[in-house]
Amino acid sequence: MGKATGFMEYTREKTKERNPITRINDWKEYSAPLSDVALKKQGARCMDCGTPFCHMGMELEGATTGCPINNLIPEWNDLVYHGRWKEALDRLLKTNNFPEFTGRVCPAPCEGSCTLAINDPAVAIKSIERTIIDKGFENGWITPRIPTKRTGKKIAVIGSGPAGLASADQLNQVGHLVTVYERADRPGGLLMYGIPNMKLEKEVVKRRISLLTQEGINFVPNTEVGKDITAEELRKNYDAVILCTGAQKQRDLEIEGRQAKGIHFAMDYLTTTTKSLLDSNFRDKHFINTEGKDVIVIGGGDTGADCVATALRQKCNSVIQFGKHPQLPTSRTPDNLWPAFPNVFTLDYAYEEANAKFGEDPRQYSIQTKKIVADENGEVKELHTIQMEKYKGEDGRYYFKEIPGTEKVWPAQHVFIAIGFEGTEQSLLNQFAVETNNNRVKATYGEYKTNVEGVFAAGDARRGQSLIVWAINEGREAAREVDRYLMGSTLLP
CATH class of the missing domain: 3.50.50.60 (FAD/NAD(P)-binding domain)
Structure with missing residues (x-):
């Protein structure tokens, strides 16, 4: 804890936003990061709680409480306070594959459970998170991490939203050969087409897709499973399949x-x-x-x-x-x-x-x-x-x-x-003959296995309409279970 009295000395500063009348005349992002000086003060407000509820990650009273991907928030808040941005980035990337997405579009349940928020405005966690990752790209700290060894195991991920991307990223890093199928003409799922440009500019999404491609992940857009390729072909040609199709059936x-x-x-x-x-x-x-x-x-x-x-x-x-x-x-x-x-x-x-x-x-x-x-x-x-x-x-x-x-x-x-959304589309699920429950793929949280051998499910397709952080959480955990299934054991978190 860099400044013991920071939470008493500094007030919460809101992320900068462009003038509302000005910004409705274009499609650029409406928000902008705070200055380094301001963010240092925001980091100083973190109390480094003995029990940091901000990264507890659970559902309470029917809503998400804390960060489902268990971000090490007090640690990188303290590093930002000390101006150690690259170290803050290293801590952030230990739990979050895509902070540039969550730092922009996540509703920040972490801030709702911030201990400081009992009596005062919460620490500006989301603003700090976004700036850490943006600095990482701006300073060239983020470069392709190309695996040195390949296992020869092939995995198909259906859907390129946050759950699909997270599982693909994790599995690629342990040496598996990952192919991501997307029926739209551009990868990214709802990150690309479901979230408007003024909340998440698409250059941010394309930058991450480009990085994942350089790292060895194969993206196949314009490909609908059941129409352009069958479930039978996928199961025959891949050692495992992960369904990350989202909850796209609109109510x-x-x-x-x-x-x-x-x-x-x-x-x-x-x-x-x-x-x-x-x-x-x-x-x-x-x-x-x-x-x-x-x-x-x-x-x-x-x-x-x-x-x-x-x-x-x-x-x-x-x-x-x-x-x-x-x-x-x-x-x-x-x-x-x-x-x-x-x-x-x-x-x-x-x-x-x-x-x-x-x-x-x-x-x-x-x-x-x-x-x-x-x-x-x-x-x-x-x-x-x-x-x-x-x-x-x-x-x-x-x-x-x-x-x-x-x-x-x-x-x-x-x-x-x-x-809202009723669940995932049934035609694809019927192709794989997976069991469903309330229009969602039936697969136990933490295990992600369906009733079909070698077929897993994660994200909104399994849990129903939810938050981007839950999608990343499930994508990461499903990757862990797929790796265990293929290799007998796993080092993935």
């Missing part, structure tokens, strides 16, 4: 008028927008354009927020986001005690932008869409809603009921459904 909204034109799944909107941006800077027009339109996003999560931010950059006429839950409180409630993730009100980047553009937060709370109405051409023109009241039943569970007299009609020419 639909089954209400009157759903068939109207102009209603899209959120992920389709985000994917086509990013692909068009990368392919042609939107010149190909192969995207859903909301310019001059009234936009409604149904679903109150991060994917919905990304839709809000995307519509703003397309110069929509208005944008509203519907959420079924009440507005969160500004501070922890008695049933949401530390170190559980703080369920408190925050102003995410998209909402800050909408507020700057239109003068109000775009979120509408405790609202339910009753029906969708189309015009004479079948195009969506309005949504009918009613306010809901959340209450606790006699059984202790929470329920919702409609509030009479709160009906309202909202104009809309584009509607995006962002109410």
